[in-house]
Amino acid sequence: MPLLARSVQAPLHIIVRRGAVADLGQILADGRVSAGGDVAVVVGPGLGERIVELIRPSLRSADVFSTSGGTLDAALELAAKLRAGHYDAVVGIGGGTTVDVAKYAANRWGLPMISVATSLANDGIASPVASLINDGIKGSYGVHIPFGVIVDLDFVETGPDRVNRGGIGDAISNISALADWELGREVRGEPFDGLAASLARMGAEAVLTMPGDLTDDAFATVLAEALIASGLAMAVYGDSRPASGGCHEIMHAVDSLFPGTGSHGELAGLGALFCTFLRGDERRFAQMADCLGRHHLPRVPSDVGLTHEQFVEAVVFAPRTRPDRYTILEHLAMSPDEISRKLATYVEAVAAH
Structure with missing residues (x-):
């Protein structure tokens, strides 16, 4: 009898824990994403300075780009900047808006994208979709699913409760x-x-x-994994x-x-x-x-x-x-x-x- 199977897109790495942003360089090296840290790091306006301060010791070779607005224009502007460099991967660190802009820009040039979530607002952290505003209307754009999904519970704990x-x-x-x-x-x-x-x-x-609730690591971990699984479900079905x-x-x-x-x-x-x-x-x-x-x-x-x-x-x-x-x-x-x-x-x- 023939064996039937299917291949599905899925992140190579899923990590949910505290201290992930500070350990990002080692995580990328261990995951064979970037041994030397030659990556483009994309941050938003809210946590940008704090994130850069945390990642610099382990990612000295990284170029940091700031983005805001969550628009298609912002994603295209970032994509143009990425084209001028040579990167192993694009790392989007922040909330859903920042991650979606990074997803779209990376997908534009076929670069691996690592999603590093600092909040748990929705399942976009692991989905093959970028939600961006174009001409005042939010639309959904198909992209490659993130090659890695990382959730830092330190940021989740101190982030906006709502x-x-x-x-x-x-x-x-x-x-x-x-x-x-x-x-x-x-x-x-x-x-x-x-x-x-x-x-x-x-x-x-x-x-x-x-x-429990979001003050409890066990609950926050279950929520993070649920949102990641939801993104995977969309990737499986297309x-x-x-x-x-x-x-x-x-x-x-x-x-x-x-x-x-x-x-x-x-x-x-x-x-x-x-x-x-x-x-x-x-x-x-x-x-x-x-x-x-x-x-x-x-x-x-x-x-x-x-x-x-x-x-x-x-x-x-x-x-x-x-x-x-x-x-x-x-x-x-x-x-x-x-x-x-x-x-x-x-x-x-x-x-x-």
């Missing part, structure tokens, strides 16, 4: 995204990838039930389907209609809870509501400053953000009045948890 908590919302939103994917398979016969689904589900389930359903349609709609309302993870978690309510899955709804509440994440529109009417408008608009995707929103095809009534009942249900 930013890191957003990663919890993004992680557990996979549960809703997978339910939407299964719905698409049942109703439209969409292809379904069990390996990608397993990767996306395992991390989400772990975060959903894990005791699409964001394992981690993006109606939850992310709502998130993108809010971003488009009411920019600056909430972070990616906050809105993804809120959208996931609402979509789970629409499915009538009471057990999952209770689990997710409890998890979001336990970690002080938004559960109702007013928690992110949206009115009842604004959230209804976002849900109406949501399917337009991913026209090819079938989720509970497309399945129910609710009118604005129906959404309004469902939302009122949803708010009451959340209050009971």
